[in-house]
Amino acid sequence: MIQDKLYDVLVVGGGNAALCAAVTARERGASVILCEHAPRGLRGGNSRHTRNLRCAHDEPTDVLTESYGEDEYIKDLLRVTGGITNERLARMTIRESKFVTPWMYENGVRFQPSLGGTLSLSRTNAFFLGGGKALVNAYYARAEQLGVDIHYDTEVLSLDIQDGFFSGAEVDSRGFGARVRAKSLIVAAGGFQGNIEWLKEAWGPAAENFLIRGTPYNRGRMLRQLLDNGADPIGDPTQCHAVAIDARAPKFDGGIVTRLDCVPFSVVVNQACERFYDEGEDVWPKRYAIWGRLVAQQPGQIAYAIIDSKALDLFMPSVFPPVEAGTIEDLAGKLGLDAAKLRGTIDGFSGALRPGSFDSTKLDDCRTEGLDPPKTHWARAIDTPPFYAYPLRPGVTFTYLGVRVDEKARVQMGDGKPAANMLAAGEVMAGNILGKGYLAGTGMTIGTVFGRLAGEEAARYVNA
C-alpha cells in the first residue's frame, strides 16, 4: 500500500539510474518513494540486460587495465555520435566516471576481475560480476536497507505539473489507483522503445515487425508527460538504436543471447533473395549497429544470413540453432525463399570472388569484384554443405528522444530555464550526450553519473 504522506522525492523507474538516484537521495536524508512499473522478478528496466560501464581512469585499477583518459574517451564518444553531443555534459560525465566504481562497490556492486571471453574491453569498461541484474539486485538491497519505499507493479500514470513545478503523481499500484505526493521528482523511466505505437509514428507499419531487445515496460509515458508539460526535447524523435538480431527472438526482453555475429562471414539476402549491403565492410563490433536499420528497410523487415559449414565455428554461438540444409535450394525451401533466385544470388556472389587469404581475425583481402553491393572482406564461396541460415530482424535497443537537462540533472524547460523540482537521469536524458550511435557501456555511465547527480540535487532541493 502506498502511504498517504508527503515524500521528499518520487523516483519514477526501477533501473540503474533510478536506483542510483534513490540511494543517493536517501543517503542524504531525503524520504524517497520509488515506483517500478515491472513486477519484482522483472525489475530493473534495461539495466537488467547490461553488463558493464565505461570508465575513464588515469592508471590501472582493480577492475580496469592500463589507462583511459578523458580526452580519449570524449574522442571515442564524438566519433560514434558524429558530434551530436553536449560536450560540456559529456566531459562532466566522463570526469565523474573516474569516481563511480568505488561508490558502486560500497553500495554492493561487484566487478569481474578481468574478462576471458570474446570481448576485449577490459581497458575501457568495468564488468559487473554476473551482469546488470546482479547490479540491480545489489542496489535494491541497498535501497531497502536505507529505507527507500519501493513499490513494484506500480506504474506512474500522470504527473501533476503546474508551470514547470511538480506536486504529485497518479499511480496504478498492483491494480489500485493511488496518489503519490512528493516535493521533488526524478524521472528515470527510460525511453519509449517498448511502445510499438509510438515507434510506428516514425517508422510506420514496419515497426510492427521490430523486436525489442529489452524491457517491455519502457513505454515512454513519463517522457511524454514531461514533453507535454513543456520540457525541452532533445534527440531525434524518429531514431532508435537497432541491431540485427535473430528473427526468432521473443518480442521483448530477448537480451544478449539473440545477438548474431555471423554477418561478416555470410551472404545476407532479403525476401527477394537479393543482397543489399556489404556484409564485410568492417569488423562486426563496428558494424553491427547499422544492420538493424538495414534490415528494417527490407520488405517485411526480415533478412537471412547464409553461411556454409566452413564458417560455422567462426562466431559466438547464438541461442537459436541455424536452419540447416544439404543444398542451397533446400535451404531456400526451408526459409520460404525462391530456390532459383537464391541459387542465382549465391552463384553470382561466388563468380565475383577474387582470390585472397582468408583471416577471420582481421580485415583480410578476400573480396568480390564487379558485384553490387560488393563484399569487401571475408568473401568466400558458399560451397561446402551443409548450408546454414540465420533469419534476421531489427532489434531495438533504445530510443534517442529525451528531455534536455543541465549539469545538475535538472529538466530544462522550453523557456530555457531549469525546472525547480524535476530531474531526469538515465535513458530518458541520455540523448543529451548520445545523440547518435552507441559506445559500449556509456548508457550505464550516464545512468550512474546522472542518477547520483539527480539524487544529490533532489536532496539539496528538499533540504534547502
Add this chain to the structure above:
Amino acid sequence: MSTLETTPSLVALAQGLEADTLAEARRTMEVCNACRYCEGYCAVFPAMELHRQFSDADLVHLANLCHGCKGCYYACQYAPPHPFGLNVPRTFADLRRESYEAFAWPAPLARLFQRNGLFVSLATAVALIVTMALSTLLISPERLFGVHRGPGSFYSVVPYDVMVWVATLTFGFAVLALGMGLRNYWATAGRKAIGWKSLALALHDALTLRHLSGGGHGCNDTDEGFTQGRRWLHQAMMWGFLLCFASTSVATVYDHLLGWIAPYSWYSLPVLLGTVGGVGLTVGSGGLFWLKLRTDPEPLSPRNLGMDAGLLALLFLVATTGLALLFFRHTSAMGMLLVIHLGVVLAFFLTLPYGKFVHGIYRFAALVRDHADCRAGDSA
C-alpha cells in the same frame, strides 16, 4: 570440444538419465553459452565456453562441477518470470541426482536415489532398532546399564569382534561401492589423460571450497545477497568429518597395532581430533540444515531435499551421539549411548554409497577433469 562424444557408456548413461532433464540442461547451456554474463562466478561457465555443442557426458560433467552457489540464478536475466525460464542451479541439481543414480553400483541399488530421504530415514531407523534390540537381547542389563571405567570399557558392552567385523564389512562395502561409482562416472564424464598438477589443483579447490566463494564474494545462501555462511558451514562439516575420520584411523592404529585399548583420555590424539571434528560436524550439518529451511526454494530442486536433508541429519546424529558418548562415558548411560552411536554409524556406512555423500566423490572428479581440460586448452 569434448573427446568423449563416442564413449560407448553414453548409451547406458542416457538410459539411466531422464531425457527431459538432459534436454533441459542442454537448452539451458545453449542459452548460457550465448550470454556468458556469469563467467565470473565459478568454474562451470568457463568450462561451458569450451563447447559449442553439449554431449550428455559434457552436461553430466558440468552438472557435477556446479556447487549450487546460486549466483547465476539471481544474476540471470532469463530466470523466471522471463519466458526462457532458466534455472541453472535447479536444472543441474536434478541432473546431478539422476547421474548419482546412473552411476550407482551395484545397479539394482540405484533406485535408492529416487526417494532418498525416505530410504536414509528408514535405513537409520532400522539400523537403530536392530542394534538396540540386539543389544538389549544379547547384553545383560548389568553390562548395558552399568558404569564402566578404564581400557576396554566399550568392549565390555559391545564385544570387540562384533564392532570390528561389522565396521569392516559395512565400511569396506561402502568404499567398494563408492569406488565402482567413481569408475562408472569417470568412464562417462571423465577424460583419458590427467596429470598430477590437475589432481593437486582439484584437491586445493575441494579443500578450500573455492567455488562456493561465488567469484570471491560468497554465495547467494538464502536470497540475492552474498554471504560466506554456507561455505564456512560446509567447511566446518567437511573438516569436522575428516577430523572424525582421522580420529577413528588413529584410534584403529592405537588399538590394533600399538595395543592401546580404548577409551582414551581427554587429551589423547583420537579424543582431541574426535571432539573438534564432532563439534565442527554438529555446527556444520546443523547450520546447513538451518540455512536450507530459510533459503529461497526457487533455485533448489524440490526432489533433492530429502536426499540433502537425509545426509545432514545423519551426520548431525553421528556427531551428537559421538559427543554424548564422550561426555557420558563414565556414567551408566554409556552402554545405551554406545549402542545408539554405533547404530547411527552403521546407518551412515550402509547409506554412504546411496545418498548425498557421493556428491563429494563426483564433484572432485569433475574438478579434476576441469583442471585437466583447462590445461589442455592452455597448451592447445
